[in-house]
Amino acid sequence: AQSVSQHNHHVILSEAASLELGCNYSYGGTVNLFWYVQYPGQHLQLLLKYFSGDPLVKGIKGFEAEFIKSKFSFNLRKPSVQWSDTAEYFCAVNGYRDDKIIFGKGTRLHILP
Amino acid sequence: DAGVIQSPRHEVTEMGQEVTLRCKPISGHDYLFWYRQTMMRGLELLIYFNNNVPIDDSGMPEDRFSAKMPNASFSTLKIQPSEPRDSAVYFCASSLGTSPYNEQFFGPGTRLTVL
Numbered sequence: 001a002q003s004v005s006q007h008n009h010h011v012i013l014s015e016a017a018s019l020e021l022g023c024n025y026s027y028g029g030t031v032n033l034f035w036y037v038q039y040p041g042q043h044l045q046l047l048l049k050y051f052s053g054d055p056l057v058k059g060i061k062g063f064e065a066e067f068i069k070s071k072f073s074f075n076l077r078k079p080s081v082q083w084s085d086t087a088e089y090f091c092a093v094n095g096y097r098d099d100k101i102i103f104g105k106g107t108r109l110h111i112l113p
Numbered sequence: 114d115a116g117v118i119q120s121p122r123h124e125v126t127e128m129g130q131e132v133t134l135r136c137k138p139i140s141g142h143d144y145l146f147w148y149r150q151t152m153m154r155g156l157e158l159l160i161y162f163n164n165n166v167p168i169d170d171s172g173m174p175e176d177r178f179s180a181k182m183p184n185a186s187f188s189t190l191k192i193q194p195s196e197p198r199d200s201a202v203y204f205c206a207s208s209l210g211t212s213p214y215n216e217q218f219f220g221p222g223t224r225l226t227v228l
Contacts, residue, residue, distance in 0.1 A: 043204065100161055100169060104155065
């Protein structure tokens with residue numbers, strides 16, 4: 001069965017620190033991968049997605065993620081975080097041509113000013 | 114476009130009462146998804162529709178939950194009778210075509226509290 005595992009439930013960083021949020025998935029086949037973000041009091045928004053091509057994907061607000069097929073991973077990175085990055089981040093996966101997406105449990109990121 | 118619209122935004126009810134959550138997808142989108150978010154279980158897919166037809170309801174927790182999509186612009190999720198463990202945020206999302214070519218757009222959610 002498909003599953004997504006996010007390693008950290010809660011991360012606290014200071015502004016300007018570098019960020020890496022871990023995500024591993026379990027799926028026997030070609031996958032599409034996503035990171036969604038939910039800012040406080042707001043709905044989920046797509047941050048970035050990967051479905052083919054360059055395994056290093058760049059998204060909005062300076063975020064990027066790298067798909068490492070051999071490790072079944074899709075970690076999210078940002079070189080220098082800002083207070084406004086405080087949010088909950090969800091990694092998600094679906095099988096190629098699947099309609100539904102499986103979400104991880106999320107990582108709550110707090111950035112200290 | 115107004116995006117995905119959900120109502121109500123907050124609902125407080127007593128155990129045993131019927132609860133109806135509503136969703137209006139983005140015009141032209143042919144997929145509609147209902148999710149539930151809790152601290153313990155994260156974001157779970159409950160059911161999804163394609164062209165108003167339910168495709169997969171395997172995530173619906175039990176018979177107390179039902180969902181309908183009578184037309185392309187409206188869907189409901191009903192809980193009858195409601196229980197305290199149903200307290201969660203319920204999200205509706207819509208997309209045009211199959212992911213990943215078209216992302217899912219989420220509504221603001223309905224925060225349900227069952228006392």
